[in-house]
Amino acid sequence: MIYDVYTLAAKDGAWIQVQLAIQPGYRFQWSGRKDRRSQEWPQRLHAAFRGQGWKWPARRITAMARPAEGPALGHEADLALAVGVLRGSGQWGAWPEGRGLLVGQLDLHGAVHPVPTTAPKEASAAEFAWGCVPWELKHRHFSGEAHIVGVSHLLEVEGYLRTGQAPKELPKTLRPLDWGPLPPLRLSADLTAQLEVAAAGGHPVFWMGPPGTGKTQLARALWRMNQRLGMDGPLIEPVPPKGNRIPIERWIQDAAQGHLFMDEVGEWPLKALESVRKPLEMGATPFTYSAASNPCPCGFLGHPKRRCACPVSRVEAYQRRFSAPWLDRFHLVGHVLSDPEDEMVPWEAMYFRIRQARERQKERKVGLNAYLVDDALWKTVSVSTKAWADVRNWQERKGMGERSVQAVLKVARTVADLEGLQWVQPRHIRQAVVWHWSSQGFTSKSDPWDPEDSWST
Known part of the structure; x- marks a missing residue:
């Protein structure tokens, strides 16, 4: 032809x-x-x-x-x-x-x-x-x-x-x-999609994975992507604190229009870890943030090839450090593992989808989806009847609070924006719930839906 x-x-x-x-x-x-x-x-x-x-x-x-x-x-x-x-x-x-x-x-x-x-x-x-x-x-x-x-x-x-x-x-x-060059990263399809959603909606992310799997590179890539979308502030990478008092307000101020990346949070003193909750939620200046941690003290719990050397009691104590209110400050939780079969991140294609999603948010004149609160959230989300029923079903079974519900709705709104849809559908809610911390163990990506659950599609 x-x-x-x-x-x-x-x-x-x-x-x-x-x-x-x-x-x-x-x-x-x-x-x-x-x-x-x-x-x-x-x-x-x-x-x-x-x-x-x-x-x-x-x-x-x-x-x-x-x-x-x-x-x-x-x-x-x-x-x-x-x-x-x-x-x-x-x-x-x-x-x-x-x-x-x-x-x-x-x-x-x-x-x-x-x-x-x-x-x-x-x-x-x-x-x-x-x-x-x-x-x-x-x-x-x-x-x-x-x-x-x-x-x-x-x-x-x-x-x-x-x-x-x-x-x-x-x-x-x-x-x-x-553009300057973005780092060449090999990620799983799920993690690539999560990174795209985080950049499109400005959502905070918590990454867990063994040492050397690229958690820091992910944060830097997210920051550089935001730069190309108009948030040209600096990347703030504070040194993990050793004491209970940390200058979180100064970190947030320094990260204005930029990105705050808190690394090795599993090693932070407990009081220091909990002290970031309210400042992160009440930050007065627009910024994005992320955090990263190993899944256990040795770092290799759940690794497909290396065996964890930590006693069960130490693993449990390590994981209990991340309280539900602390995890609620992150809309997305992702597992970072190295797999030679992972594909390179298609940065250019991702950028244009993100840019289009940002344009849709801009047209609504209420800011990025991650920042939606109160009336702006409920007027913007546009959840279908079936999707809303699924949200409440998940909330009741998991015992989640309203902050978790709002986080799921914000992420689902961004997924719908990336697809160019006005209404949030059940599949968007399902994806947002899978990425929520309540569905993510430190060692596996468990399916939050019970097999006997009747799910709308």
Whole structure:
């Protein structure tokens, strides 16, 4: 099958039709307006695809530019070729009717960059049914064309083709073009999803796991993700205290618009541990926070390969240090274990989902979901009848207080925002409960629902 897309030649402003044929085999061939850099396309686009979970197909790809005469095509054809390959290989299912215009250079992160171009030879782009171009090009040449939308990333192109909703322009400080590198992390699918929810809603997280599994890296990654979302404050990592008195108010003040990470909380004196409860809840300045601990004194309780050397009595005493009121200050609890089969975190794809969820929260004008209180919480959550019944069922069986119920509702609201849904569904409640501390043991991820429970879906 032949797939057609159109692009704009940078040097002469001509509309160029790019025809793509994808067949069995393994070869890339470009004809017409050929540039010496054309053989670099498979390698560069494959790198851009991988960060989003796609790949350059192991197929024979033949691309042809028409008209073939004229100056060579360069990076301005990146986006057209990428979208054509992803559609032709079946990795993208959506495809609008009519001719599509795609212009822009892709970097290895999948971000769409503008390319210096001359003005189009034709007066307008009315012959195209839809189009995606960099924002700078949109403002320069297509400001009056509503069907030609501005984009800043390949994920925005995919979202537009799939849903028909035009992406919103972001300030340059929030665009992925200005990102520094995020740490390469291998995480389980559950922990990756939890990290995404924490960043999307500003939720506090408590991570448990053996030494060296990446708990500190997770906190730093969460902070750096928040930086790219507009919270550009510092990361505060206080030294674990040895006495009962700690300057928690100063830590919170220093972490304004940033992130407070409390490490090795299992080793803190008990009074120091309990003293952070009210300040964390009553913090006057916006900030996010997380904490981390080993599951036992030696650190290896529940480890799949190493045996715990702690007596049972020491393990029980260690775990009793974390009281229910203290754990209630954390909306999410996660287990961090190293597994060679874990996959790399797709930061770029995660960032765009988080950004869209943040936009939905911004439109409600009540702040991040983690900060919702009182009337703002109940007006914002929008829980379906079945989901609300499930919340109360869980509360009664587990004996949870209202603070725990509110934490579950806030997390469920964020999960729904990430899915782009207005109403919180039972599956969102179930996921929030699974991540709640009452469902998470130090040694295993137990299912909080009894097998005989009748659950709505």
